[in-house]
Amino acid sequence: METKAILDKLPHGLPFLFIDRVLHLDEGKEGLALKNVTANEPYFRGHFPDNPVFPGVFLVEAMAQLAGIVAAPAGDKPAGMLASVSDMRFLKPVVPGDQVIIRVSLSARLGGAVRFDGEAMVGSETVARGSFSMVLTGSAGGPDAGAGS
Amino acid sequence: MSESQNLTDRVKELIVRQLRLKIRPSDIKEDAMLFGGDMGLDSIDALELVVGIEKEFGVRIADQDVGEKVLRSVSAISRFLSEKGIS
Numbered sequence: 001m002e003t004k005a006i007l008d009k010l011p012h013g014l015p016f017l018f019i020d021r022v023l024h025l026d027e028g029k030e031g032l033a034l035k036n037v038t039a040n041e042p043y044f045r046g047h048f049p050d051n052p053v054f055p056g057v058f059l060v061e062a063m064a065q066l067a068g069i070v071a072a073p074a075g076d077k078p079a080g081m082l083a084s085v086s087d088m089r090f091l092k093p094v095v096p097g098d099q100v101i102i103r104v105s106l107s108a109r110l111g112g113a114v115r116f117d118g119e120a121m122v123g124s125e126t127v128a129r130g131s132f133s134m135v136l137t138g139s140a141g142g143p144d145a146g147a148g149s
Numbered sequence: 150m151s152e153s154q155n156l157t158d159r160v161k162e163l164i165v166r167q168l169r170l171k172i173r174p175s176d177i178k179e180d181a182m183l184f185g186g187d188m189g190l191d192s193i194d195a196l197e198l199v200v201g202i203e204k205e206f207g208v209r210i211a212d213q214d215v216g217e218k219v220l221r222s223v224s225a226i227s228r229f230l231s232e233k234g235i236s
């Protein structure tokens with residue numbers, strides 16, 4: 001899946017797309033995507049001056065965007081909101097020139113809430129990993145759906 | 150301590166640990182409504198509990214209707230686990 005198809009699939013727009021290509025997609029289960037990090041990206045002016053580091057939260061965002069595509073029913077445009085991030089570790093700085101491989105796998109689903117394990121790698125090294133959950137606002141569950149409500 | 154009491158205590162410990170609650174397991178009443186009531190947990194907590202129950206007891210809750218019934222209270226979770234042969 002290339003950039004245009006990703007933009008068609010996600011509610012996001014440029015410049016807030018953090019996956020360039022979806023390499024593998026098993027809907028409802030897992031996905032693999034890549035993000036090419038270039039020196040041109042505007043946030044490097046401030047993060048940090050003279051020391052560009054790809055923000056760790058954008059790695060989480062990249063995982064969440066891929067997860068949105070994985071979790072959405074086929075043919076549906078996902079509208080998910082990140083709801084929690086747990087045990088996320090940032091193990092190595094990502095810098096211009098790196099190609100980040102993002103992998104997410106669904107670990108639980110209950111109604112409109114989904115939980116994923118995510119990992120970001122550069123080459124053979126893991127640069128970030130952790131878990132996060134999202135609420136699919138377009139689905140039957142809704143953001144306020146409690147298990148007992 | 151009876152087996153069912155032991156299971157109830159394990160469930161309470163799991164809830165506190167998995168949801169990182171700032172209370173003691175013994176503070177949770179067995180019949181207290183976990184969601185939308187006494188405890189004030191939300192749908193993401195429910196998801197975390199599903200993950201925790203699978204990890205701790207090897208029992209999967211895949212269906213929302215089952216989840217709504219099972220995650221109602223500590224006693225409901227314990228009863229569900231007993232029915233699945235967990236003691």
